[in-house]
Amino acid sequence: MEHDGQLELYTAVADQLKEAHARVRALQVPEGVRMALTRKLLVITAAAKHDLADAARRLERFTADLDEGRIPGEER
Template identity: 85%
Template sequence: MERDSQLELYELVADRLKEAHARVRALQVPEGVRMALSRKLLVVTAAAKHDLADAARRLDRLMKDLDEGRFPEGD
């Protein structure tokens, strides 16, 4: 049963990562900001390989920041 819930969480994170990547691509922001957001997405993806629950939390925070228009500063 636990394996089923883990699989469901993996599917949820994968779907949300796909959505987040699409949202970042569609943003009208300077390239440096887009790159910073892409790095954050890569960190979430890497975290998902080791700690799926942590990756889900990180992705929730990132999506909330996107929803509220809070973007990292670009280099």
């Protein structure tokens, strides 16, 4: 049963990563900011290979920051 839960979490994280990458590509920000955000997503992707639950939490924080307009390096 635990394997099913892990598979569901993996699928959810993969879908959320795909959505986050699309959101970052669509942002109207300088290229350097976009690259920094993409690097963060790549770090989360790499983390998912070792600790899926931690990667899910990190991705949730990343998405919340985007939702709140907290984009590092963006001039306001």
